[in-house]
Amino acid sequence: MEQKQFQAESKRLLDLMINSIYTHKEIFLRELISNASDAVDKLAYRSLTDDQVGMSRSDFEIWIKADKENRTLTISDNGIGMSKEDLENNLGVIARSGSFQFKEQLDQAKNADVDIIGQFGVGFYSAFMVSDLVTVISRAYGSNQAYRWESSGAEGYTITECEKDQAGTDIVMKIKKDEEGENYSQYLDSYQLRSLVKKYSDYIRYPIKMEMEKSKMKEKPADAGEDYQPEWETYKEVETLNSMVPLWQRNKDQITKEESDAFYKERFGDYASPLISIPVNAEGAVEYKALLYIPSVAPYNFYTREYEKGLALYSSGVMIMEKCADLLPEHFRFVRGVVDSPDLSLNVSRELLQHTRQLKIITTNLEKKIKSELMKLQANDMEQYKTFWKAFGPQIKYGVVGDYGANKETLRDLLLFYTSGEGEITTLSQYVSRMKEGQDFIYYAAGEDTGRIARLPQAERISAKGYEILYLTEDVDEFVLQVLTEQEGKQFKSVNDDDALPESDEEKEEMEKRAEENKDVLAFVQEVLTDKIKEARISKKLISHPVCMTTEGPVSLEMEKYFKMVGGDEKGIAAQRVLELNPNSGAFQALKAAFGEDREKAKTYVQILYNQALLIAELPLEDPSAYSDMVCGLMK
Numbered sequence: 230m231e232q233k234q235f236q237a238e239s240k241r242l243l244d245l246m247i248n249s250i251y252t253h254k255e256i257f258l259r260e261l262i263s264n265a266s267d268a269v270d271k272l273a274y275r276s277l278t279d280d281q282v283g284m285s286r287s288d289f290e291i292w293i294k295a296d297k298e299n300r301t302l303t304i305s306d307n308g309i310g311m312s313k314e315d316l317e318n319n320l321g322v323i324a325r326s327g328s329f330q331f332k333e334q335l336d337q338a339k340n341a342d343v344d345i346i347g348q349f350g351v352g353f354y355s356a357f358m359v360s361d362l363v364t365v366i367s368r369a370y371g372s373n374q375a376y377r378w379e380s381s382g383a384e385g386y387t388i389t390e391c392e393k394d395q396a397g398t399d400i401v402m403k404i405k406k407d408e409e410g411e412n413y414s415q416y417l418d419s420y421q422l423r424s425l426v427k428k429y430s431d432y433i434r435y436p437i438k439m440e441m442e443k444s445k446m447k448e449k450p451a452d453a454g455e456d457y458q459p460e461w462e463t464y465k466e467v468e469t470l471n472s473m474v475p476l477w478q479r480n481k482d483q484i485t486k487e488e489s490d491a492f493y494k495e496r497f498g499d500y501a502s503p504l505i506s507i508p509v510n511a512e513g514a515v516e517y518k519a520l521l522y523i524p525s526v527a528p529y530n531f532y533t534r535e536y537e538k539g540l541a542l543y544s545s546g547v548m549i550m551e552k553c554a555d556l557l558p559e560h561f562r563f564v565r566g567v568v569d570s571p572d573l574s575l576n577v578s579r580e581l582l583q584h585t586r587q588l589k590i591i592t593t594n595l596e597k598k599i600k601s602e603l604m605k606l607q608a609n610d611m612e613q614y615k616t617f618w619k620a621f622g623p624q625i626k627y628g629v630v631g632d633y634g635a636n637k638e639t640l641r642d643l644l645l646f647y648t649s650g651e652g653e654i655t656t657l658s659q660y661v662s663r664m665k666e667g668q669d670f671i672y673y674a675a676g677e678d679t680g681r682i683a684r685l686p687q688a689e690r691i692s693a694k695g696y697e698i699l700y701l702t703e704d705v706d707e708f709v710l711q712v713l714t715e716q717e718g719k720q721f722k723s724v725n726d727d728d729a730l731p732e733s734d735e736e737k738e739e740m741e742k743r744a745e746e747n748k749d750v751l752a753f754v755q756e757v758l759t760d761k762i763k764e765a766r767i768s769k770k771l772i773s774h775p776v777c778m779t780t781e782g783p784v785s786l787e788m789e790k791y792f793k794m795v796g797g798d799e800k801g802i803a804a805q806r807v808l809e810l811n812p813n814s815g816a817f818q819a820l821k822a823a824f825g826e827d828r829e830k831a832k833t834y835v836q837i838l839y840n841q842a843l844l845i846a847e848l849p850l851e852d853p854s855a856y857s858d859m860v861c862g863l864m865k
């Protein structure tokens with residue numbers, strides 16, 4: 230018989246399972262039952278549209294059989310089963326879901342004392358935590374041939390033909406011998422197994438059955454004398470171990486946080502508990518129940534095309550779709566969960582389903598519910614809300630700018646921004662509530678990080694007035710403000726804008742005078758930097774710094790950087806740059822003097838000032854070594 234090798238990744242995972250010192254080995258049962266339930270789901274769904282299946286919902290079940298003598302534990306289902314190819318592909322290769330994350334965490338946690346196994350849905354392989362030999366006997370629905378897959382771990386596995394009279398799968402585990410500190414025999418004890426099923430798999434929608442050994446008092450014989458001692462006898466009885474009521478079908482107050490979190494982790498393959506869970510029980514135009522979750526960390530592929538949004542859709546406990554994308558608006562694509570409505574017809578084809586009126590109503594209501602729960606979190610627990618923001622803030626911002634701003638009013642209140650004000654992070658309405666007497670605008674400045682923005686020369690005069698500044702650190706931030714245009718009637722204003730602060734007539738006159746006085750020097754600066762800047766001007770913004778770069782027109786420097794990034798090398802949209810000079814600075818005075826005495830020297834000064842403005846704006850220098858030479862040339 231040919232022995233086949235596991236794929237490298239699977240082998241590693243297996244080694245880990247076999248040698249695991251993990252204390253929560255009991256989760257193997259949950260994992261196998263969950264697989265069995267998925268397999269039954271698949272056939273149950275098929276039976277709705279395909280009469281050939283010849284089974285009704287009540288025929289489906291999962292069995293647990295414990296054989297103490299032979300030390301075997303068997304989990305059986307009459308679900309869809311696996312063909313030879315399925316056995317090969319599904320059990321010989323590391324499981325798809327969660328495996329990538331698992332491996333990543335594994336690499337990171339290699340030396341750390343972290344229990345990661347239990348945090349992941351590691352599925353089938355977990356059987357090896359408690360058994361030396363795993364035998365899978367499976368017959369795929371629609372096939373007459375069954376196959377036996379067998380493995381005792383790392384050496385590999387074999388697949389042979391065998392007999393099985395019904396479609397479905399038996400997983401037979403040869404339970405390990407007890408070791409010091411490890412009581413494996415408990416997994417052969419029916420009472421222990423029953424309590425594990427209750428703990429982890431109570432909501433599984435198909436009956437999980439097991440023969441329980443029970444005892445009862447023997448009937449008192451008619452001729453029993455005075456000194457009759459009651460006798461006991463044991464008998465066997467099949468019991469359904471789970472209540473089968475899905476978590477989302479229960480009342481809110483009947484779901485504990487532990488149950489809810491455990492369900493989330495198991496169902497959605499997350500290792501972290503969700504940030505919040507949102508149970509919904511709706512009656513009205515459409516009746517439905519839903520259990521939604523906001524994850525506390527973004528899935529590793531969340532910001533890629535690979536991530537699929539959607540909620541699981543059920544009709545009266547029967548799954549119709551694993552991921553119904555239409556149930557979630559794009560801006561809330563991070564939400565996970567299930568929706569169950571008796572009003573949805575199971576016989577509608579999946580495509581048609583996407584257009585039903587009921588679904589639209591559910592989607593709209595869920596969107597409102599998600600928003601209101603997030604607002605509640607923001608109001609009651611800002612620390613937790615920040616965790617949400619860290620994971621999914623970018624998605625909310627994309628939501629604002631996407632669809633030509635169609636969703637901006639829904640999302641506006643959810644936005645957070647870094648700020649120069651108290652608390653370091655703020656909502657827009659909090660900002661407005663803190664605005665000073667006489668402050669007309671909501672100020673913002675963009676840059677790489679908050680520290681750098683805080684040091685921007687042009688921000689100084691705004692801060693000097695005691696006005697708060699929003700720090701825009703992400704590319705999308707400026708677009709967000711552009712789309713929003715205002716908050717509670719207050720316009721957004723860049724600290725770069727010349728009219729950022731109101732000017733008195735005297736101030737205006739003063740500026741004009743200054744510009745006039747320095748007309749020649751400014752013309753000279755502009756000439757030296759002909760194709761680099763649109764204009765050189767006397768700055769209204771600078772207080773202690775000599776120079777800065779600002780822009781004119783709708784494209785800012787940050788936007789230019791963004792367009793460069795997304796547009797590749799092409800000559801994209803460029804900002805119109807303005808070099809602003811502080812006439813009170815020593816540097817400007819030196820430039821002015823040089824302009825009068827030595828034009829070559831003045832040219833060098835202009836270049837230095839220009840390059841410094843680039844540096845402050847975090848723009849690349851065109852020729853760093855030439856710049857360095859110029860600066861060093863001053864050190865004589």
Ligand code: ADP
Nearest residue numbers: 264265268310311319324325326352353354398
């Ligand atoms: P996951 O369930 O996360 O995909 P597993 O390692 O648990 O990963 O299982 C791998 C695959 O093997 C499953 O996706 C499924 O296709 C198949 N499988 C496992 N158990 C069964 C079963 N009892 N019946 C049918 N298919 C199964």
